[in-house]
Amino acid sequence: xxxxxxxxxxxxxxxxxxxxxxxxxxxxxxxxxxxxxxxxxxxxxxxxxxxxxxxxxxxxxxxxxxxxxxxxxxxxxxxxxxxxxxxxxxxxxxxxxxxxxxxxxxxxxxxxxxxxxxxxxxxxxxxxxxxxxxxxxxxxxxxxxxxxxxxxxxxxxxxxxxxxxxxxxxxxxxxxxxxxxxxxxxxxxxxxxxxxxxxxxxxxxxxxxxxxxxxxxxxxxxxxxxxxxxxxxxxxxxxxxxxxxxxxxxxxxxxxxxxxxxxxxxxxxxxxxxxxxxxxxxxxxxxxxxxxxxxxxxxxxxxxxxxxxxxxxx
Numbered sequence: 001x002x003x004x005x006x007x008x009x010x011x012x013x014x015x016x017x018x019x020x021x022x023x024x025x026x027x028x029x030x031x032x033x034x035x036x037x038x039x040x041x042x043x044x045x046x047x048x049x050x051x052x053x054x055x056x057x058x059x060x061x062x063x064x065x066x067x068x069x070x071x072x073x074x075x076x077x078x079x080x081x082x083x084x085x086x087x088x089x090x091x092x093x094x095x096x097x098x099x100x101x102x103x104x105x106x107x108x109x110x111x112x113x114x115x116x117x118x119x120x121x122x123x124x125x126x127x128x129x130x131x132x133x134x135x136x137x138x139x140x141x142x143x144x145x146x147x148x149x150x151x152x153x154x155x156x157x158x159x160x161x162x163x164x165x166x167x168x169x170x171x172x173x174x175x176x177x178x179x180x181x182x183x184x185x186x187x188x189x190x191x192x193x194x195x196x197x198x199x200x201x202x203x204x205x206x207x208x209x210x211x212x213x214x215x216x217x218x219x220x221x222x223x224x225x226x227x228x229x230x231x232x233x234x235x236x237x238x239x240x241x242x243x244x245x246x247x248x249x250x251x252x253x254x255x256x257x258x259x260x261x262x263x264x265x266x267x268x269x270x271x272x273x274x275x276x277x278x279x280x281x282x283x284x285x286x287x288x289x290x291x292x293x294x295x296x297x298x299x300x301x302x303x304x305x306x307x308x309x310x311x312x313x314x
Contacts, residue, residue: 004079004109005086008100010137011117012093012126016147018047020117021088023178025057033058038084040064042092060084067095072104079106097136116141120149120173123158135248139166147174149181160209164246164255164311167212167288196222196277204244205311208257211293215282218293224277226303230256231270240267242276242295246311257311263297273303 009017021039025031037059039049049061060082064070078084087109091097097114105111116138123146126134138144144166146158159171173181188210190203199207204225211218227242243258261278268274278295285292 001108002085004084004106006105006109006111007086007088008091008097008111008114009089009117010091010093010097010114010141012119012122012134012137013043014045015093015119016117016145017090018045018049020115020145021090022047022049022053025059025088031057035085036060036082038062038078038082038087040070040078040087040089042067042070042090042095067092067099070095070100070103075103075109076106079109091137093137094133097140101140113143114141116144118144118146118158120146120153120158123161127161131247135165138162138169139248141166141169143170143172145172145174147178148176149173150176156206159213160206163209163212164205164257165248192217192221196224199223199225201226201308202312205246205257208243208311211280212257215291215293218280219282220280222277222279222298223295224275226273226275226306227258228306228309229268229270229272229274230258236260238263238267242274244311245309254310259293259295261295261297263300265297265300268300268302273306275301275303 009021011017025037031037033056035058037057039054039059039061041049041061041063042065044063049059053059054061062078064074078087091100101111118138144162146153146155149155153173155173158173162169162171175181189206190197190199197207204227207223207225227244230241230243232241239260239262241256241258242261243256245254246257248255260283261276276295276297277299278297280293281296282291283294284290
């Protein structure tokens with residue numbers, strides 16, 4: 001029994017989902033026209049699927065106008081009626097991705113990729129006013145495409161906020177004409193060549209995200225910053241986790257962004273704030289699936305309660 005590959009496209013209305021699906025199906029490297037594609041359309045924006053286009057790419061479009069209808073019985077009926085080779089789901093930007101992932105699919109349907117589209121020009125507006133919904137749309141995505149970028153687009157701001165929500169996502173930036181643009185090499189707000197690199201509280205998030213993507217850039221460097229000691233499930237001898245909390249959804253839903261600190265002293269108290277000076281080394285982290293930074297503690301000072309708990313990426 002041949003597998004049916006399922007692709008889930010998430011993002012807000014008018015973020016470019018339909019255009020991305022149409023361009024993907026028109027790519028002969030992806031679709032030779034012999035495979036049957038089923039498009040489950042969960043919301044309609046300004047760009048529409050035409051009958052001529054559907055026939056050209058051998059696709060059938062079925063509209064789904066309520067989340068309750070996108071259930072196991074409906075998907076089984078789609079399998080029975082169309083027996084597709086692939087399914088592309090254009091998800092509604094206000095529906096719960098988490099709830100959909102719990103829906104039972106037909107036996108041969110395999111969810112292989114979740115892609116998201118984001119209008120770079122409205123990202124900050126949605127982040128400020130609909131953070132929880134944005135988080136719901138992007139947290140599971142393997143690939144996130146920022147479209148409609150221009151010279152004013154702050155790619156560092158986009159990247160840091162997304163990585164706080166979804167560390168593993170691949171980020172792609174598109175110009176307004178659809179061409180791919182490189183992420184701007186924006187100036188960091190601290191001196192990366194200083195010895196030590198001294199981080200203010202508002203620098204921590206930007207430094208962490210840069211080090212997450214470029215750990216070798218910081219290998220062997222000394223850094224000084226304030227952070228909090230976190231209890232974690234994993235225990236290591238002579239090591240503890242030190243970091244800050246990034247708000248990804250709301251104040252009740254935060255993500256720890258921090259590193260393991262290796263110490264020759266006693267471990268500090270959990271949830272205490274410390275000012276640490278340490279040397280960065282690079283090690284492989286199985287949970288992350290790649291290289292990350294770790295800190296060799298050189299000096300530590302316990303601090304009184306810190307007022308600013310959260311990390312922001314402004």
